[in-house]
Amino acid sequence: MDLPRPAYTIIAQELTAFSSLEGRLLFAVPKKGRLLQACLNLLEGADIQFRRENRLDIALVKNLPLALVFLPAADIPTFVGEGRVDLGITGHDQVQEHDAGVRALARAGRMSNGLNSEANSKPHGCETVMDLGFGFCRLQVQAPAKGEYQEGRDLIGKNIGTSFVHLAQEYFARLEQEQEQEQEGVTDTAQPAGRKLRTNIIELSGSVEAACALGVADGIVDLVESGETMKAAGLKAIDTVVETSAILIKSKAPSNPALVELIAARIGGVITAQKFVLCQYNVPRAKLADATKVTPGKRAATVTALDEEGWVAVSAMVEKKRIALVMDSLVEVGATDIIVLDIHNTRGG
Numbered sequence: 001m002d003l004p005r006p007a008y009t010i011i012a013q014e015l016t017a018f019s020s021l022e023g024r025l026l027f028a029v030p031k032k033g034r035l036l037q038a039c040l041n042l043l044e045g046a047d048i049q050f051r052r053e054n055r056l057d058i059a060l061v062k063n064l065p066l067a068l069v070f071l072p073a074a075d076i077p078t079f080v081g082e083g084r085v086d087l088g089i090t091g092h093d094q095v096q097e098h099d100a101g102v103r104a105l106a107r108a109g110r111m112s113n114g115l116n117s118e119a120n121s122k123p124h125g126c127e128t129v130m131d132l133g134f135g136f137c138r139l140q141v142q143a144p145a146k147g148e149y150q151e152g153r154d155l156i157g158k159n160i161g162t163s164f165v166h167l168a169q170e171y172f173a174r175l176e177q178e179q180e181q182e183q184e185g186v187t188d189t190a191q192p193a194g195r196k197l198r199t200n201i202i203e204l205s206g207s208v209e210a211a212c213a214l215g216v217a218d219g220i221v222d223l224v225e226s227g228e229t230m231k232a233a234g235l236k237a238i239d240t241v242v243e244t245s246a247i248l249i250k251s252k253a254p255s256n257p258a259l260v261e262l263i264a265a266r267i268g269g270v271i272t273a274q275k276f277v278l279c280q281y282n283v284p285r286a287k288l289a290d291a292t293k294v295t296p297g298k299r300a301a302t303v304t305a306l307d308e309e310g311w312v313a314v315s316a317m318v319e320k321k322r323i324a325l326v327m328d329s330l331v332e333v334g335a336t337d338i339i340v341l342d343i344h345n346t347r348g349g
């Protein structure tokens with residue numbers, strides 16, 4: 001049985017982990033939620049070996065000078081953007097929300113007042129290394145399905161519940177400005193600094209979909225994947241603010257750029273392996289050109305002579321989502337003995 005450990009044991013372990021961080025590249029991973037399992041699969045595929053002690057948010061990697069830091073997905077862009085952590089995985093939506101927050105601070109003129117002054121001495125912001133191909137969803141404006149609001153503009157001046165306060169503010173600021181310009185016949189699109197938002201953005205930290213039914217908000221801005229949550233809450237989508245998926249981000253001045261490159265290459269290899277399968281088949285040499293049109297491979301198909309006059313064996317990487325159609329076409333061309341193999345890992349492509 002797992003007995004709860006006294007707090008001092010946990011604190012002692014956390015301190016030990018912190019003291020062994022020196023010389024290690026720091027890599028932030030979502031500590032819970034929708035992205036966690038896919039991230040753990042990715043780390044395993046990239047042979048990043050670690051053991052995360054129960055309730056500890058730092059794990060030292062056994063086979064690389066690397067430490068994983070488990071953080072809320074929403075905080076990862078801040079840690080990476082300020083250069084406190086070198087690499088991170090989070091949603092593109094979270095990076096955009098963070099960037100919108102930085103823009104809001106800049107507009108309010110607070111960056112020049114010494115806020116985050118230490119962080120500001122470093123190159124600020126994070127760079128996207130690659131899209132990871134999971135965590136696809138959309139940040140949408142939603143309103144009661146049976147209500148009067150049909151488009152974003154109808155919610156101007158209303159109460160909007162969201163965890164994405166800065167993106168929601170920018171979205172409604174744009175709509176308000178467009179509406180005012182139309183009314184005044186102005187064509188200048190520059191956003192005036194210090195303009196007061198008429199729409200009331202209410203920050204909520206979770207279960208945002210309940211806000212309309214509970215009378216807290218007239219509309220919400222929240223993430224939608226299948227649409228089931230919003231449907232169950234009696235809401236309908238009226239606009240999309242951003243489309244998002246999980247991304248690998250790096251700080252602008254990582255402590256060990258070579259290790260960042262190595263990890264990015266390993267993760268890229270795992271992503272490619274997840275997207276592709278290896279298709280092998282035999283085909284008469286006379287049909288080779290037709291067959292390789294169907295399976296051109298990533299760079300080119302590998303063609304080997306068979307121990308049978310007039311026949312060749314072909315092997316090529318094919319996108320997993322296209323494989324059934326590709327096999328149909330190969331049969332039509334005259335290919336035989338078609339087999340499809342999973343790819344565990346790839347590199348250099």
Ligand SMILES: Nc1ncnc2c1ncn2[C@@H]1O[C@H](COP(=O)(O)OP(=O)(O)OP(=O)(O)O)[C@@H](O)[C@H]1O
Nearest residue numbers: 032033034035073091094135136137205206223225
């Ligand atoms: N339904 C979804 N489908 C796919 N990806 C999602 C979905 N909901 C969220 N995400 C992605 O996962 C990221 C983290 O969201 P998630 O709801 O898992 O966060 P969390 O850390 O558990 O925070 P919270 O406590 O606010 O729920 C989002 O920013 C988004 O990129």
Ligand SMILES: O=P(O)(O)OC[C@H]1O[C@H](OP(=O)(O)OP(=O)(O)O)[C@H](O)[C@@H]1O
Nearest residue numbers: 034206207223224225226227228229230
């Ligand atoms: O369109 P769907 O497939 O139904 O997914 C959308 C839901 O997923 C996310 O929440 P999550 O379940 O992660 O929990 P949360 O509300 O606590 O953030 C999001 O905030 C929606 O509530």
